[in-house]
Amino acid sequence: MTPSLTVRNVAIVALLAALVLLPLYTGLTGNRFLLTLFTRILILALAATSLNLILGYGGMMSFGHAAYLGIGGYSVGMLAHEGIVSGFVQWPVALGASALFALIVGALSLRTRGVYFIMITLAFAQMAYYVCAGLARYGGDDGLTIYQRSQFVTPIDLSNKTQFYYVCLALLCASIYLVWRLMNSRFGMVIQGSRSNDLRMRAIGFPTYRYRLICFVIAGTLCGLAGALLANHTDFVDPAMMYWTRSGDLIIMVVLGGVASPFGPLIGAVALLVLEEVLSGITEYWQIILGPMLLLVVLFARGGIDGLLQKVRAKGRI
Amino acid sequence: MTLFIEQCLNGLQFGLLLFLLAAGLTLVFGIMDLVNLAHGSLYMIGAYFAATFAAWTGSFVLGAVLGLAATLVVGMAVEVIVMRRLYGRDHLDHVLGTFGLILFFDEAVRLIWGPEGLRLPLPRWLNMSVQILPGVQYSAYKLSIIVVTLAAAAFLYVLVMRTRIGMLIRAGASNREMVGALGVNIKLLYTLVFGLGAALAGLAGLMQAPSLTVQIGMGENIIILAFVITVIGGIGSIRGAFVAAILVGFLDTLGRAFFPDLLRMVLSPDAASTAAPALSSMLIYLLMAIVLVARPEGLFPVSRK
Numbered sequence A: 001m002t003p004s005l006t007v008r009n010v011a012i013v014a015l016l017a018a019l020v021l022l023p024l025y026t027g028l029t030g031n032r033f034l035l036t037l038f039t040r041i042l043i044l045a046l047a048a049t050s051l052n053l054i055l056g057y058g059g060m061m062s063f064g065h066a067a068y069l070g071i072g073g074y075s076v077g078m079l080a081h082e083g084i085v086s087g088f089v090q091w092p093v094a095l096g097a098s099a100l101f102a103l104i105v106g107a108l109s110l111r112t113r114g115v116y117f118i119m120i121t122l123a124f125a126q127m128a129y130y131v132c133a134g135l136a137r138y139g140g141d142d143g144l145t146i147y148q149r150s151q152f153v154t155p156i157d158l159s160n161k162t163q164f165y166y167v168c169l170a171l172l173c174a175s176i177y178l179v180w181r182l183m184n185s186r187f188g189m190v191i192q193g194s195r196s197n198d199l200r201m202r203a204i205g206f207p208t209y210r211y212r213l214i215c216f217v218i219a220g221t222l223c224g225l226a227g228a229l230l231a232n233h234t235d236f237v238d239p240a241m242m243y244w245t246r247s248g249d250l251i252i253m254v255v256l257g258g259v260a261s262p263f264g265p266l267i268g269a270v271a272l273l274v275l276e277e278v279l280s281g282i283t284e285y286w287q288i289i290l291g292p293m294l295l296l297v298v299l300f301a302r303g304g305i306d307g308l309l310q311k312v313r314a315k316g317r318i
Numbered sequence B: 001m002t003l004f005i006e007q008c009l010n011g012l013q014f015g016l017l018l019f020l021l022a023a024g025l026t027l028v029f030g031i032m033d034l035v036n037l038a039h040g041s042l043y044m045i046g047a048y049f050a051a052t053f054a055a056w057t058g059s060f061v062l063g064a065v066l067g068l069a070a071t072l073v074v075g076m077a078v079e080v081i082v083m084r085r086l087y088g089r090d091h092l093d094h095v096l097g098t099f100g101l102i103l104f105f106d107e108a109v110r111l112i113w114g115p116e117g118l119r120l121p122l123p124r125w126l127n128m129s130v131q132i133l134p135g136v137q138y139s140a141y142k143l144s145i146i147v148v149t150l151a152a153a154a155f156l157y158v159l160v161m162r163t164r165i166g167m168l169i170r171a172g173a174s175n176r177e178m179v180g181a182l183g184v185n186i187k188l189l190y191t192l193v194f195g196l197g198a199a200l201a202g203l204a205g206l207m208q209a210p211s212l213t214v215q216i217g218m219g220e221n222i223i224i225l226a227f228v229i230t231v232i233g234g235i236g237s238i239r240g241a242f243v244a245a246i247l248v249g250f251l252d253t254l255g256r257a258f259f260p261d262l263l264r265m266v267l268s269p270d271a272a273s274t275a276a277p278a279l280s281s282m283l284i285y286l287l288m289a290i291v292l293v294a295r296p297e298g299l300f301p302v303s304r305k
Helices: A006-027 A032-057 A066-081 A087-109 A114-133 A161-183 A186-196 A196-206 A206-236 A246-258 A264-283 A288-300 A304-315 B002-032 B039-057 B060-081 B092-114 B140-162 B164-174 B176-181 B186-211 B218-233 B238-266 B269-294
Strands: B129-133 B136-139
Touching: A006 A032, A006 A161, A006 A196, A006 A264, A006 A304, A006 B060, A032 A066, A032 A186, A032 A206, A032 A246, A066 A087, A066 A114, A066 A206, A066 A246, A087 A114, A087 A206, A087 B238, A087 B269, A114 A186, A114 A246, A114 B092, A114 B129, A114 B218, A114 B269, A161 A186, A161 B092, A186 A196, A196 A206, A246 A264, A246 A288, A246 A304, A246 B002, A246 B092, A246 B218, A264 A288, A288 A304, A288 B092, A288 B269, B002 B039, B002 B136, B002 B140, B002 B186, B002 B238, B039 B060, B039 B092, B039 B186, B039 B218, B060 B129, B060 B186, B136 B140, B140 B164, B140 B186, B140 B238, B164 B186, B176 B186, B186 B218, B218 B269, B238 B269
Parallel strands: none
Antiparallel strands: B129 B136
C-alpha cells in the first residue's frame, strides 16, 4: 500500500518537517523558549505514544501511566545523585525499573476489567507517588535537582539543547515506528482482537492475558524512556511527575490526537501544549476555555484531531 | 487509651465524610454507568457556597442550608447541560469530559472567588469540646460531623430502600432499559440522582470546610479516595461504599497516628519521621490493590443483567 496524498498525510508530513526544521528557526531567531517548549512536547508525545499502545490499540485504560514517567525520571535522578552519571547505566536502569513496575502492575491489574482496571492502575501510580514523596534521601516532597545530565560517548552531549532536541525527536520517531510495526504484526492483531472481543480471542485459543501483559510492559518501558528524557530535560524530578492529574494529561493527549492512530498522540501533545501556551498568553484564566474545549472534543469530535483529518479526506480528495 | 478512642472517632468521622462523597459516586456509577471525575469539584463548590452564604447571612446553619441547595442546583444543571450527553459513551470519554469539567470549575472558582481561598469559621456552639466518656473530651464540631453524616446515611437508606423513588433508582441500577420501557421518566430520574449525588458531595465539602481552608483543588485529592472506596466496596453498591468508607477512614487515620511509631522500630527516627506520612498515605492504595486482586469486583459486587 503506497501512502496517498490525503489531507491527513500532508498534515503529518508537514508537522514532521516543521519539527525537524524547528531548531534551525530557533537558532536563527535565538528563540530558546520555543526550543525548550518543543523538547518538552516531544518527550510528552513519546509518553503519550506509549500510552496509546495500551489505551488505544489494547483498550486497556490505564489511569496511572505517569508513574512510569516518574520511575524513569527517578532512576536517572537517583543514580545522578549517587554520582553515577553515565547514560549507559542510567537509561537501562530507567527502562528496566519501568518494565519491572509495569510487569507487577500489569500482572495484577489485568485480572480486572473496565472501571476496576482504571482504578487499580491509578492506585498503583498513587503508591509510586507516595513512595517517592517518602524518599527523604532524594528530596521527598520537594524533589531532587539533577546537576549533571546523562553522559554518553563524546559526540553526544545532552546538555546541548539542539542535540538534546534531536535525540528526543529521533527516539519519538523510532517509538512511533515501533508502535506501528508492532500493531501491524501478528502480536498487534491479537492485542486489537482482544480489545474488540476478548472472550472470542480466548475461544480461538490465544492466551490473551499474556499478550496483553507483554503489551502493557512494552508501553511502561517506553514511557520510562520518556521519563528519563524528561528528567534530563528539566534537570529535576519530583513526585508531582506522577500525580494522577499528569496521567490525566497523557490521556487527554491521546484522545485529543486520536486513539489507536500512530501519529495521534504526537498530534495531541502538540495541540494540547501549544493550545495551553497560546491560551495562557491570552488570559490568566485559560483553563476556563480549555476545559469546555476538551468537553466539546469528547462530545462532537470522536476520533480526535486525526479523526477529523481523516474525515476531510472522506469528503473530498485533493 | 484516650488517644486511641479519639483516633478511632476521628477515623469514624473521616470515614463517614468519605462515605458521603462515595455514595454519590457509586449511585452515578451504578445507575448511569458514568465515571465522574468532576465529583470532587462539586465537593469544592459546596464548600465555597457555604462559606459565602455563611458570610452573607452571618449564620453557619443558614449558610450550610443555602450552600447545600445551591450545590444541588449546580449538580442538576451540570447533568442537564453536560452529563446527559455522556451516558452510553466509553469510559474513556467520561474521564476526558469530566476532566475538562474539573479544569472549568477550578478556573471558574478562581475567577469568582479569587485564588486565595476562603475560611468558614465555626459558630461558638460547635467550637468547643464535649465530654463523651468520663475523662474523654472530643471536639463538638467533629461529633456534629458524625451525627450529620450518620443522619444523611440513614436518610439515604430510607430513600433508596423504602420509597418509590428509591425503588426506581434500584430498578434503574439493575436494568436501565427495562425501567425506561415501563414508562418511567428516566431522564428526570437521572437528573434527580445526579443532583442527590452532588448535594451529598456538597454536604461533605461544607462540613469539612471549617477544618481546612476552602481552596481550589481541594476536591482533587479527596475524589481519588472516594473512587478508591467505591471500587473497594463494589461499584454501584451503597452498602459496599459504606463499609469501605469506614474501613478506609479507620485505616487512614489510625495509620497516620500509629504507623510512624511502628516504623520507628525498624528505621532510624529521622528516616521514619519523613517516610511515615507518605507511607501511611500509601496504605489505602495497598488495601485497594489487595482487595481488587482477591476480589476483582469489589467487596460487595452488584450483579448485573
